[in-house]
Amino acid sequence: MERIDTLPDWSSLALLDDEDVPLLGTALLIARDEYPDLDPQSYAAWLDEVAAGLRDEIDAARDDADRLATINRRLYVELGFDGNHEDYYDPRNSYLNDVVDRRLGNPISLAVVQMALAERLGIGLQGVSFPGHFLVRLPVDGGLLVMDPFNKGRPLEVDELRERAREHLDGHVPDDSDLHQILAPATPRAVAVRMLRNLKSLYAEAQDFDRVARSADRLLKLDPSLDAERRDRGLAYLRIGYLKGARSDLEWYLREHPDGEDAEPVRAALIEASVGPARLN
Template identity: 60%
Template sequence: MLVMTNHDLPDWDALAKIADDELPLLDIALLIARDEYPDLDAAGYAATVDAYADALRPQLDRDLDLPARLTAINRFLFEELGFAGNTTQYDDPRNSYLNDVLDRKLGIPISLALVQMEVTRRVGLPLDGISFPGHFLVRMPVDDGILVLDPYNKGRPVGADELRERASPHLGGQMPDDQQLLQILHPATHRVILMRMLRNLKAVYAEHGDWVRVARSADRLLKLAPDTAEAHRDRGLAYRELGHLRGAREDLARYLQLLPEADDVEAVRVALIELGSRPPRLN
């Protein structure tokens, strides 16, 4: 377990060697945000989450059953505090930076899920994430199975039929059977959650041609999982746009080593050939 004092954030270079679920989820989400906000007050935002849990704890009478406790948690987060899905500016990168989510009370499914998970775990309930196709969800074990909640929609429960319908477009239009659905609903590790957050940021910045931040997001993905093929490819392509030819060549070559049968192999090879013919940029 990574131990920090005075709420120092971890070092990016240490993360690859830490076990998936021993990665401190809140702290690394704040570490991601510090890239964009170098003066970020990590201790202050961690204290905010702690304060939410402290304020919520008295509302969770021990005699309440689990559904009633979850209702109280959702009411506190999504009604009293006012956390909500950003339905008008879903692609705003601020939806993925935890400091902005806590300040603005707006987010996308995964960032709202992270807040919900961190607060709920602090009051003693085991809430996990689900890297569900499309929108991120959360889950909690119950006596007869699992309860799935949608943090983007005020934490409401999602039944099996709706889950199948949501998954179907991502499975070629096929409805998942029970076994497939259980596999999809498997708890996401902290590493998977953090990598999905970074992929979201990378996609937003790529859409806007912000190659510096695309490269940064891909680089951070590689700090978490050094052999992530698509991160090498995307960092390489961003480096190409920025004129960092050596880095581009190294990343694209590594992508081909990791995924020699990828659908875009030919396009990447063409990019490498083109990079080899470019003169180096003088700085």
């Protein structure tokens, strides 16, 4: 079980295997960028307390599906967690401290809470980077129980999963093999990457380029192979006037991708970064 004595260091995450990235700790690390005074131990202690309060019911349950139903009842009914349907694009839905404090989140942040609690109770709940909304899965009796954390952990039938996927596959209805691949478990690194990309997209939409740059930088700390994040960090640096950083990132990107589809606009941005007055160096 993942303990939170100290949060991981951003510089160490890229060195870990994908499965060894501490998901809860990384989610809280992401939140600490926005909330520097965040106390990660208090959120780990809260999860421990909720898990302890469920132990007797979990021990008395028939199987893992029944155990997970017990967890969902505590989270979604008794504690009142829910998807933020009224303001889905509020960045607070992505910060784990806000999710726990407000009992509101987006699919992936609610899944992280659900998975962290399940882990404390010995249940192997896994995340699924499903197209559109993030889901969770639990292997049961040779099959899979797939649930929607954004909608109070509601189980999803195969036909609904196919329809949900179809909306993001240009109308293609996935067959059994396709669906099996789509429902593959996401590694902790992949989950953290998706959390950060959600935030980056929200901040880009709001033209909050300081936070776009921060999000892209954290993505690169988490996975240095994400070349597009180097490009996007450079473009965000340009927007906030950090021209030295913009030139470094954009030059690197063009060296690695000289013939990419985005090469011309990146070159134009590099020219702008090279001739414009620096406000921050």
